[in-house]
Amino acid sequence: MKHPIICILALLALLMAACDSGDIEEQAVTTTDKGRVVKLTATVSGIGAWDKKYSVSLAGFTTGDNYAQVVRALPNTTTDGTAVEVVLSNIGDDINTVELAITNRLRERIITLASVNMDDAGDTKDTIRMELGTVDVSTFGALQFGLFDRACIQCHGGNGGAGAAGLNLTAGHAYASLVDVPSTRKEGAVRVVSGNAQESLLHQIMAEGGENLLHVNHTEILSNQFKENLNEVRQLIDDWIGTLQN
Numbered sequence: 001m002k003h004p005i006i007c008i009l010a011l012l013a014l015l016m017a018a019c020d021s022g023d024i025e026e027q028a029v030t031t032t033d034k035g036r037v038v039k040l041t042a043t044v045s046g047i048g049a050w051d052k053k054y055s056v057s058l059a060g061f062t063t064g065d066n067y068a069q070v071v072r073a074l075p076n077t078t079t080d081g082t083a084v085e086v087v088l089s090n091i092g093d094d095i096n097t098v099e100l101a102i103t104n105r106l107r108e109r110i111i112t113l114a115s116v117n118m119d120d121a122g123d124t125k126d127t128i129r130m131e132l133g134t135v136d137v138s139t140f141g142a143l144q145f146g147l148f149d150r151a152c153i154q155c156h157g158g159n160g161g162a163g164a165a166g167l168n169l170t171a172g173h174a175y176a177s178l179v180d181v182p183s184t185r186k187e188g189a190v191r192v193v194s195g196n197a198q199e200s201l202l203h204q205i206m207a208e209g210g211e212n213l214l215h216v217n218h219t220e221i222l223s224n225q226f227k228e229n230l231n232e233v234r235q236l237i238d239d240w241i242g243t244l245q246n
């Protein structure tokens, strides 16, 4: 009579043990599978000027979602001209891009300064390097990399000429071409009025309702480029104009 019971108990114990170790093994496998790693190296400036509600971050995003799945902030005490190295690990298959981005406390993307396509990287076990050289991560730097370089300089700048409407938005020229410079297209308007976003033509042509102010619909250009963070980019433009002394 004893034997069958012991046998069943032994069998149960064996089964449970098998299940247990199976679980552990599975967890271990999942962890290594998620192990893609991106390492950012850059010499940054302008990080200390950001309001505390924003971070300059290395962040992983899923396409269509403006909130980062994984994020690691660059130390905001970094002195200008210092080389920083930031590693983002545990990057799962659901992450499509890893970006140097300005994010807020909710991990929301404000604007992207540089990006790596993780789909191209596949499931490599090698560390993916993002070497950016010298990067101005101030508000204006973020607008240069994230907005002008991406959505504007194909018309405004490059090719030796100053670009459409005599406005040059390439790096090193954009600021002087915008701030307190009268419009060449709209009588009495100023491209950027220091300290006053509402009065600035740049704000007006990017805002809703600004579609027909010029012969080119800039609102459309902006909304085509920034599908997930349109309002955040608009707000960043206004924030920047607000910081300028009039």
Ligand code: HEC
Binding pocket: 147, 148, 151, 152, 153, 154, 155, 156, 164, 165, 167, 182, 183, 184, 185, 186, 191, 201, 202, 205, 213, 214, 215, 216, 218, 221, 222
């Ligand atoms: C497809 C080409 C094109 C792109 C892309 C483009 N622009 Fe323009 N932009 C123009 C043209 C052309 C004008 C002049 C329109 C007119 O004559 O009414 C202009 C005018 C302007 C003006 C007014 C200049 C003045 O002196 O009145 C500003 C400011 C401006 N663009 C900013 C931008 C910004 C910022 C971006 C990027 C988000 C951008 N543009 C993208 C073609 C473009």
